[in-house]
Amino acid sequence: MRPMLAKTGDISVLGKPGYIYEPKLDGIRALFHCGKTVKLLSRNEKDMTERFSGIRVPLIHAASCILDGEIVAYDRRGNPDFNLLQNGGEAVYVAFDIIEKDGVDLREKPLLERKQILAKTLTENATVQIIVYTEKGKRLWTVMKKRKMEGIIAKKKDSTYQDGKRSESWLKVKLLKTVDAIVIGFTHSKRRISSLALGLYDDGDIDFIGKVGTGFDEAFITQFLPKLLRSSTSKRFAELPKDVVAVVPRYVVEVEYLEVTPDRKLRAPVFKKLREDKDVNECRFPV
Numbered sequence: 001m002r003p004m005l006a007k008t009g010d011i012s013v014l015g016k017p018g019y020i021y022e023p024k025l026d027g028i029r030a031l032f033h034c035g036k037t038v039k040l041l042s043r044n045e046k047d048m049t050e051r052f053s054g055i056r057v058p059l060i061h062a063a064s065c066i067l068d069g070e071i072v073a074y075d076r077r078g079n080p081d082f083n084l085l086q087n088g089g090e091a092v093y094v095a096f097d098i099i100e101k102d103g104v105d106l107r108e109k110p111l112l113e114r115k116q117i118l119a120k121t122l123t124e125n126a127t128v129q130i131i132v133y134t135e136k137g138k139r140l141w142t143v144m145k146k147r148k149m150e151g152i153i154a155k156k157k158d159s160t161y162q163d164g165k166r167s168e169s170w171l172k173v174k175l176l177k178t179v180d181a182i183v184i185g186f187t188h189s190k191r192r193i194s195s196l197a198l199g200l201y202d203d204g205d206i207d208f209i210g211k212v213g214t215g216f217d218e219a220f221i222t223q224f225l226p227k228l229l230r231s232s233t234s235k236r237f238a239e240l241p242k243d244v245v246a247v248v249p250r251y252v253v254e255v256e257y258l259e260v261t262p263d264r265k266l267r268a269p270v271f272k273k274l275r276e277d278k279d280v281n282e283c284r285f286p287v
Contacts, residue, residue: 001099002164003029003043003068006153009171013154014137020111020157021137022096024150024172026080027072028277032093032128035064040071040093042277052091059123062102067122068161069095069131079149082273087219095122096131099161107161114161144175151175176256178272179287181209182280183251184237185244186228193221193228196253196271197244199237201284208238209264209287212255215271224274227251252278260287 013019030048033039038057040048052071072080073089085091098118099107106114115133124130133155134140140152151174159169184206185197195213199206216224231247240246252275257266264285 001031001066002045003031004097004162004164004170005043005166006170006172007166007168009154009173011141011173013171013173014141014152016137016154018157019137019154020133020135021140022131022133022153022155023140023144024153024174025070025072025094025131026082026150026273027070027085027094030069030071030093030277031099032067032069032095033064034058034060034067035062037064044277044279046276052093055091055093055127056125058125058128060121061123062121064100064102065098065121066100067093067095067118068097068099069093077147079147086273091127093128094131095128096133097161098122099163107163110158110160111155112157141173149175177258178254178256179266180252180254180275180278180283181266182206182249182283183228183247183253184208184249185240185246187211187213187243187245189243191221192225197240197246198253198255198266198269199249199283200287201281206238206249207264207285208240209260210266210269211241211244212253212266212269212271214269215256220274224251249280252280252283 029043031041040052042048071091071093073085075081098114154171156169181198183196184199187194195211197211198209200209228247233246233248236246237249254272254275256270256272258268261267
């Protein structure tokens with residue numbers, strides 16, 4: 001099983017009938033296997049059980065189940081903070097779906113029925129929660145804007161769970177423009193990592209979409225530079241500026257930006273986070 005994915009939507013979905021709305025959480029997507037075997041698996045099937053061992057197995061009213069949700073860390077305002085999660089903040093698993101219970105596959109059941117099963121199956125604890133949802137999308141959107149959170153996810157009430165697929169039944173509506181881009185190089189003229197060179201796939205090739213040099217700190221540089229150095233290569237996977245040290249495209253980062261220019265470069269990009277849960281072949285045009 002791989003998590004169901006959302007397509008990009010816009011605010012026109014906020015008033016449509018037949019949807020529920022949830023906050024978009026800034027964390028790491030994971031399937032939580034609870035029962036005799038306990039595992040936290042990322043969307044690309046990396047085992048994160050040991051890494052997030054502080055997440056305690058919740059009381060479940062079943063012999064076993066598989067939950068879908070997001071691993072987050074909350075800041076003082078109660079907002080999910082990815083940097084805090086990456087730097088030792090207390091991890092919390094927020095469940096928003098259940099796809100198996102007692103060995104029974106629930107993926108063909110409609111979303112609201114799965115939500116009801118989830119509520120009856122799981123008892124929350126300090127490190128495992130159930131997400132709150134609403135039918136009032138515009139009101140939730142206003143709250144997300146005030147709290148400066150990422151946005152919302154709109155989900156069709158009767159949608160089945162389409163694992164591994166990006167479906168129109170789930171739509172992510174972001175307050176900010178972001179893109180998940182491939183790291184294809186770096187520069188080091190002013191500090192150990194001055195900027196990251198970014199790319200996206202288009203018709204089987206990687207196109208260079210610009211460099212990002214703001215948004216990451218020395219702690220990130222210390223952690224990420226050894227990985228870049230191990231990945232450095234003489235082969236250039238796109239047409240890169242001369243000052244860029246090319247790397248094998250194996251890492252994905254999320255970047256916030258103002259717009260895409262006519263020559264398909266990101267304007268005013270800001271680094272947000274390393275996407276360990278995403279594969280490079282998912283990073284494609286259009287932005």
